[in-house]
Amino acid sequence: MRVTLERSNLLKSLNHVHRVVERRNTIPILSNVLLKAEGATLDMKATDLDLEITEATSAMVEQAGSTTVPAHLLYDIVRKLSDGSEVLLATNPDDASMTVASGRSKFSLQCLPESDFPDLTAGAFSHTFRLPATQLKMLIDRTQFAISTEETRYYLNGIYIHTIENDGALKLRTVATDGHRLARADVDAPAGSEGMPGIIIPRKTVGELQKLVDNPDLTVTVEVSDAKIRFTIGSVVLTSKLIDGTFPDYQRVIPTGNDKELTVDCQSFAQAVDRVSTISSERGRAVKLAIADGQLTLTVNNPDSGSATEELAVGYDRDPLEIGFNAKYLLDITNQLSGTDAVFMLADPGSPTLVRDTAGDDALYVLMPMRV
Template sequence: MRVTLERSNLLKSLNHVHRVVERRNTIPILSNVLLKADGASVEMKATDLDLEITEATAAMVEQAGATTVPAHLLYEIVRKLSDGSEVLLATNPDGTSMTVAAGRSKFSLQCLPEADFPDLTAGSFTHTFQLPAQDLKMLIDRTQFAISTEETRYYLNGIYMHTIEGDAGLKLRTVATDGHRLARADLEAPSGSEGMPGIIIPRKTVGELQKLVDDPDLKVRLEVSDAKIRFTIGSVIMTSKLIDGTFPDYQRVIPTGNDKELTVDCQSFAQAVDRVSTISSERGRAVKLALEAGQLTLTVNNPDSGSATEELAVGYDFDPLEIGFNAKYLLDITNQLSGSDAVFLLADPGSPTLVRDTAGDDALYVLMPMRV
């Protein structure tokens, strides 16, 4: 194999694929990126056996061929080469090493044979549909913060994506929960998604996807089966295994009888929560909300360091109520709201609270209270 590439093109593609590769691997080939030169491009592929990213980039191919080299090492070398340089990648005749040369810099990297590189893309997909990148980004951004990190409840370690019949027709919905809070986002179901299986997209895949859908002009093609999902975003193809588990019946925890409505300026509320929680202990970040007509008092008590209170003028016209929440969870939710006001629908100090965005009904949040 002998190819020449623009450093910027090579770096961009390596940046997309090398992130999948775990720093520590018991299987040596999984530390490597597969480089396949053919025609007028080089295809790069990396995998951790659950997630695979492929991207092709334009290149001047003098001699076609394929090999695998350490992914993080190649990325660091290319990152440190001078901007605007041309990079030569050439394997030696017996294929055991590859030369990386640019300007006066020259590196030699150990290779492992292409035949040893695992392939994740086998199998067929039952449903295919397209979404604008900004729509997919909205579905992910509004829910990903609520993904559980508790490995024992592995079926909560991802975003549940499914279609559901709503008042205004079929919706494509994403849901995430960690048992303390729940986030749900909807949009009109795209053509082709009808009847798709409910799937759980793993946390690592969601994280990589967030980085790839930052261009609002792109269209994303999704292919879904019971066990895998594939995203095609521009020149990047990402294939991932799905979490093999049953997502709980989340509809049961969404309260329907919460009749006490609190309307508060989102920015003022977030800043006030952030200020008073400065004094809270890291372990129990509880903030107490004391409500009475037209006024909200935020209080934090920390036996080790003191207390803090702040008052806010709010829209509230019901019986006085005191309820506690985790400050970080409140901030996570208010960060996702796009409207100027947040609407809290409350019942009593021990029941889950519903949070809605005044900008629209495409997102909904449920928050469990804390004892304060």
């Protein structure tokens, strides 16, 4: 293999693929990226056996061929090469190594044979649909913060995506919950998604996907089966295993009878929560909301360091209510709201609270209260 390409193109592609590779691997080949040069492109592939990413980048191929080299090492080398330079990648069949040369810099990397590199066999996909990158980004951004990190409840360690009939229209919906809060987002279901199975996309896949859908002009092709999902975003193909589990019936925890409506200015509220929670301890991040006619008082008490209060003018005309929430969870939710106001639908101090965005009803949040 002998191939020359622009440093910026090589770095951009390596940046996408090397992130999938775990830093510590018991299987040496999983530390490597597969490079395959043919025609006028260099294909790169990396995998951790659950997630596989491939990307093609244009290159000047003098001699076709393929090999595998350490992914993080190659990325670090290319990252440190001078801007605007050209990079030559050439394998040396005599000693199973690859030369990386640019200007006066020259590196020799140990290779492992391509035949050892695992292939994440995708099988047949039952459903294929396309949606704008902006919509997919919205579905992920609005829900991913609520993904559980508790390994014992592995079926909550991802985003649940499915289609659902809502007010006579078919919606593509994402849901995430960790048992303390729940986030839900909807877009109009694209053609081809009808009848697709409800699937759980793992947390790591969600994180990689989030970084790939930052170009608003792209359209993403999504292919789904019972066990795998594949995203094609421009020249990048991301294939992932799905979480083999049953997502709980989230509809049951979304309250329907909350009749006390509290409207707050989103930015002022978030800043006030952030200020008073400065005094809270790491363990107990509870902030108490005392709501009375047109006024909200935020209070944090920490026996070790003191207390803090702040008052805000709000829209509220029901019976006075005191309720406690985790400050971090309040901030996570308000960060996702795009409207100027947030609407809290409350019932009582012990019941889940519903949070809506005034900018639209495409997202909804449920927050469990804390005892304060």
